[in-house]
Amino acid sequence: MFKKILLAADGSEHSLRSANHAIELAEKFNGSIEAIYVIDGNTAKADVLHAADKFEIELKRKEKIKKVRELLEGSGVTFKTHILHGEAGPTIVAYANENNFDCVVIGSRGLNNLQEFLLGSVSHKVAKRADCPVLIVK
Amino acid sequence: MRTEQLRQEWFGNVKGDILSGLVVALALIPEAIAFSIIAGVDPMVGLYASFCIAVVISFVGGRPGMISAATGAMALLMVNLVAEYGLEYLLAATILTGIIQFLFGIFKLARAMKFVPRSVMVGFVNSLAILIFAAQLPHFAGESWIMYALVALTLAIIYLLPRITKAVPSALVAIIAVTAIVIFGDIQVGTVGDMGNLTQQLPVFLIPSIPFTLETLMIIFPYSLALAIVGLLESLLTANIVDDMTDTESDKNKESRGQGIANVVTGFFGGMAGCAMIGQSGINVKSGGRGRLSTFVAGTFLMFLIVVLGGFVVQIPMAALVGVMIMVSIGTFDWSSLKTLHKLPRTDAIVMLVTVAVVVYTNDLSKGVFAGVLLSAIFFAAKISKVKVTEELVMREQKRIYRVEGQLFFASVSDFTAKFNFADSVKEVEIDLTRAHLWDDSAIGALDKIEVKFAQNNIEVHYTGLNTDSEHLKNRIGGLTKASGD
Numbered sequence: 001m002f003k004k005i006l007l008a009a010d011g012s013e014h015s016l017r018s019a020n021h022a023i024e025l026a027e028k029f030n031g032s033i034e035a036i037y038v039i040d041g042n043t044a045k046a047d048v049l050h051a052a053d054k055f056e057i058e059l060k061r062k063e064k065i066k067k068v069r070e071l072l073e074g075s076g077v078t079f080k081t082h083i084l085h086g087e088a089g090p091t092i093v094a095y096a097n098e099n100n101f102d103c104v105v106i107g108s109r110g111l112n113n114l115q116e117f118l119l120g121s122v123s124h125k126v127a128k129r130a131d132c133p134v135l136i137v138k
Numbered sequence: 139m140r141t142e143q144l145r146q147e148w149f150g151n152v153k154g155d156i157l158s159g160l161v162v163a164l165a166l167i168p169e170a171i172a173f174s175i176i177a178g179v180d181p182m183v184g185l186y187a188s189f190c191i192a193v194v195i196s197f198v199g200g201r202p203g204m205i206s207a208a209t210g211a212m213a214l215l216m217v218n219l220v221a222e223y224g225l226e227y228l229l230a231a232t233i234l235t236g237i238i239q240f241l242f243g244i245f246k247l248a249r250a251m252k253f254v255p256r257s258v259m260v261g262f263v264n265s266l267a268i269l270i271f272a273a274q275l276p277h278f279a280g281e282s283w284i285m286y287a288l289v290a291l292t293l294a295i296i297y298l299l300p301r302i303t304k305a306v307p308s309a310l311v312a313i314i315a316v317t318a319i320v321i322f323g324d325i326q327v328g329t330v331g332d333m334g335n336l337t338q339q340l341p342v343f344l345i346p347s348i349p350f351t352l353e354t355l356m357i358i359f360p361y362s363l364a365l366a367i368v369g370l371l372e373s374l375l376t377a378n379i380v381d382d383m384t385d386t387e388s389d390k391n392k393e394s395r396g397q398g399i400a401n402v403v404t405g406f407f408g409g410m411a412g413c414a415m416i417g418q419s420g421i422n423v424k425s426g427g428r429g430r431l432s433t434f435v436a437g438t439f440l441m442f443l444i445v446v447l448g449g450f451v452v453q454i455p456m457a458a459l460v461g462v463m464i465m466v467s468i469g470t471f472d473w474s475s476l477k478t479l480h481k482l483p484r485t486d487a488i489v490m491l492v493t494v495a496v497v498v499y500t501n502d503l504s505k506g507v508f509a510g511v512l513l514s515a516i517f518f519a520a521k522i523s524k525v526k527v528t529e530e531l532v533m534r535e536q537k538r539i540y541r542v543e544g545q546l547f548f549a550s551v552s553d554f555t556a557k558f559n560f561a562d563s564v565k566e567v568e569i570d571l572t573r574a575h576l577w578d579d580s581a582i583g584a585l586d587k588i589e590v591k592f593a594q595n596n597i598e599v600h601y602t603g604l605n606t607d608s609e610h611l612k613n614r615i616g617g618l619t620k621a622s623g624d
Contacts, residue, residue, distance in 0.1 A: 041420040044382045046474040048375070049260055052252075057382065085385050087424060 002133075003031040006101040008092050008126070010037055011064040014107030018137040019068045022105040023075040025135070031102070032078040036095060037065045038088045058083075089125035096130045104134045147202045151428045155203075158427030159435025162205055165307040165421055166192075166440050168462045170208045171330055171451070175459070176273045177213040177410055178220040179228065180334035181451070184208040185444050186341040187232075187409030192437025194400040196430045200392030201377040203384065203428045205418040205436060206400060210270045210466065211372050211503055212365055212411045219361045227358055229346040233405035234355075234362035239370055240398025248390035251374050257486040258510035259375060260475045261493025263416075265506055267471035268498055274460045274467075277328070284327060285457050292316050292461025307421065309462050316458040317450070330459065331452035338448035340441065341407040364504035369413035371507065373397050376414035383423045417469050485517040523550035525574070527557040537566040542574040546581035555584050560591045567592055572603030576611050585612070 007022040009015040019035070026033050039047070039061070051057040061083055072079040084091050096104050108123045127134040166188050174184030188207035195206045220228050242248070278285060295312035320327060330336070348354050377388050393414075401411050422432055444451065479487050489510050497506030525544035532539060538559075546554060558567075569588070576582065589599045604612065 039382070041383055041424055045379050045416060045420070046472060048379045048382050049263065049472055050256055050474070050478075052256060054382075085383055 002026070002029045002103045004100070004102045005031050005033045006092075006096050006099075006104045007033050007035040007068075008038070008088075008104065008106040008122075009035045009065055009068045011066070011068060012107065012109075014109060014137065015065075016067055016071065018105050018107040018135075019071045021135060021137050023071065023077055025103065025105065026077040027075070033072060033080075034099075034101075035065070035068055035072065035079060035081045036084050036092065037061065037081070038084050038086060038091045040087050044085070088122045089129075092122070092126050093129040096126070096132060101132050103132055104130050105137065106134065107137045146429075148430050151426075152431060154426035155429045155431035156435050158422050158425035159432040160439055161307055161425045162418055162422045162427070162432070162436040163439035163443060164310045166205075166207055166418060166436060167443060167451070168309060168313055168454075168459055169210075169415075169418070169466060170440070171454070172459045172463045172466075173208045173210050173213040174410070175330075175333050176210065176270075177216045177228075179216075179225055179410060181330060181336050182334075183225065183228075183408065183410050184213070185336075185440070186407055187404050187412050189437050189441040189444075190341065190404040190407050190409045191400045191412045192433050192440070194403045195396050196434035196437065198392075198399045199396035199430070199433070200389035200394075201380055201414075202388075202430045203419070203422060203432055204373075204376055204380045204388075204393075204414050205422050205433055206373065206397065206412060206414045207418065207437075208410055208412040209369075209372065209415050210273075210463075210470075211266050211368050212413055214266075214269050214273070214501065215361065215364050215368060215503060216410060217501070219358070223357060226346045226348050227354070228410055229344075229405045229408065230348050230354065231358040231361045231365065231405075232409070232411040233346070233402050234358055235365040235369065235411045236398045236401030236403075236405060238362055238366035238398070239401060240395050242366065242370060243391050243393075243395030243398055246391045248370075248374060248394050251371065251390075254371065254507065254511055255486075255489065255514045257482070257489040258493050258507055258514060259371075260472050261490040261497070261510055262371065262503060262507055263375075263470055263472050264475060264490070265494040265497035266503060267467040268494065269501065269503075270463055270470065271467040272498075274463050277456050277460050281327075284325060288316055288320070288327065288455060288457035289461045289464070291319075292458050293464060296461065296465050309465060312461060313454055313458045316461070317454050320455045320457075321453060325455075328456040329452060330454045330456065333456070336444075336448050336452050338445050340445065341409065343406055344408060345406065364502065365411045367507070368503045369397055369401070369411065370394055372416070373414035376416045376419050379416060380419050380423060383420070384428060417466060485514075485521075489514050489517065519549040523547070523553070525550050525554045525557075527554070529559075531564070535566065536564045537568060538562060538564045539568045539570060541570045541572075544573075545575055545577060546584065547577035548580035551580050551584035555588055558588055558591075560588075560595055560597075562592075562595065562597060564597060566598045566600065568600045568602060570602050571605075571608065574608070575605065576608035578611075582612055 002025050005022050005026055007019060009019060022033050047057050051060060069081060084095060104126060106123045106126055123136045127136060170184040170188040171181040174181045191206045216228055219231060292312045295315055296308045299308035299311055373393060374390055377390060377393055381388050397413060492513050493506045493510035496509040497503050522545050528541045530539040592599050
């Protein structure tokens with residue numbers, strides 16, 4: 001059922017909770033996980049500004065999703081991690097649809113109504129546009 | 139191979155490039171006008187600059203998909219030149235800026251940018267944001283609540299419209315809406331037309347009418363140098379950001395040369411100096427632009443719009459432009475630096491704050507960068523100038539051994555010499571330099587001084603463990619006759 005699971009992760013607390021759910025799902029269905037960390041324009045600007053070179057940028061980003069990696073490594077589930085570039089919502093949707101995932105697991109940031117109106121909800125966008133079932137972890 | 143690459147850079151993404159180019163052209167217009175107003179020139183000067191720079195850089199730039207045009211950083215540097223000497227001198231300074239940047243590219247000085255520490259770059263973008271914001275404040279002077287309401291409305295549309303649709307740039311919708319309200323509501327507020335002339339003509343080639351004398355050169359050169367450095371700094375930073383956003387590489391020296399060519403051409407066509415734009419390049423990439431075609435379309439469509447819609451542009455109320463500029467300054471500021479400020483090494487935080495303070499005080503980005511780089515260099519020298527000296531007394535031989543650890547150079551020698559006890563009762567002193575490095579004349583001088591002072595107390599000095607570089611230096615310039623390095 002859920003053999004090929006896409007995990008959207010940015011290293012936040014929410015994404016760690018999502019990782020745990022993705023692992024449980026993968027264990028239950030004997031599936032594999034691909035974790036993606038999406039860098040948007042603002043993050044790219046801040047990262048480039050605060051790092052000396054490409055190597056350091058990459059290092060810092062790997063550091064950011066290290067905890068997610070550790071969870072996955074500890075679980076024994078087959079997994080891969082990628083860093084993608086673009087706006088979070090559309091990039092996750094495009095990756096999920098192009099690579100025929102069976103399920104997307106994504107954390108909800110837990111914004112209030114006003115914040116959601118101003119910032120928009122990535123998880124809702126993904127839920128709306130992805131072709132496969134989406135598990136939003138609260 | 140070469141033509142294949144060129145074809146890819148131009149026509150590898152035709153649909154995405156054309157669409158994003160149109161979006162960027164629309165987003166560029168209000169900024170080009172607002173930056174002209176900051177510089178104190180007619181809106182056409184910024185619009186011509188944006189057209190020329192974007193079109194030229196699409197051919198000769200090193201970073202496909204990056205947007206260059208009239209910018210706030212450059213506009214802020216020209217204010218005094220324009221106020222004191224007028225537009226013609228600005229055009230001449232723009233051409234000279236281009237020549238300097240071209241030479242930077244020829245001599246491959248893009249690498250020199252690594253000498254600008256990142257805390258200075260953070261200070262650079264933050265102070266740029268503060269200056270752009272501060273430049274908007276005079277527009278509020280003596281205005282009624284209507285001005286504040288219109289600015290607030292502009293900002294509300296800019297930030298809330300993207301929640302509903304991202305098909306059109308929200309800044310443009312804000313400008314059209316606010317302009318419509320002002321026109322149809324017959325509200326009396328200042329407009330772009332009040333700030334200067336707007337001609338619906340294509341730019342023409344003109345040689346700036348200035349006296350070609352040494353005196354003129356002396357007037358424009360300092361401005362041109364500052365413009366050249368700030369322009370390249372922002373362009374190369376933007377290129378790195380676009381590299382990262384698109385996960386591709388770019389040729390930084392070609393970009394430096396390209397920026398130079400673009401500014402030379404712009405100066406001859408009545409435009410002000412410009413550079414790459416972080417915000418607009420971001421809009422371009424997000425809208426799907428990747429190739430040179432996107433930059434080319436942005437420039438040409440911008441000119442087309444001005445020729446067709448010039449009559450509308452003069453009716454845009456200043457309140458709408460002020461709103462757009464406030465958005466630009468919010469977008470430029472590096473907010474993450476506020477969150478991490480207390481976590482940074484204290485010297486880095488001080489360098490960042492000093493850069494900002496100098497820029498805000500002098501209104502000159504180049505002075506801030508210079509101060510920041512200088513201060514970083516001083517902090518660096520202070521950090522590595524800590525020399526550790528440990529002593530050991532060998533009673534049997536009546537000898538004291540000093541083990542020196544660290545870098546010996548002009549900044550560290552005064553502390554270093556103070557660590558020796560010259561009025562010692564031993565017969566012999568051994569200075570172990572295994573873990574030290576001699577860097578300059580001052581280091582040799584310090585060793586000479588130490589030796590002379592010990593000699594006054596009849597103590598003999600020996601050196602051990604000099605590394606090859608240091609020994610070479612010592613033999614070349616040292617007056618150490620009694621030295622016996624082994």
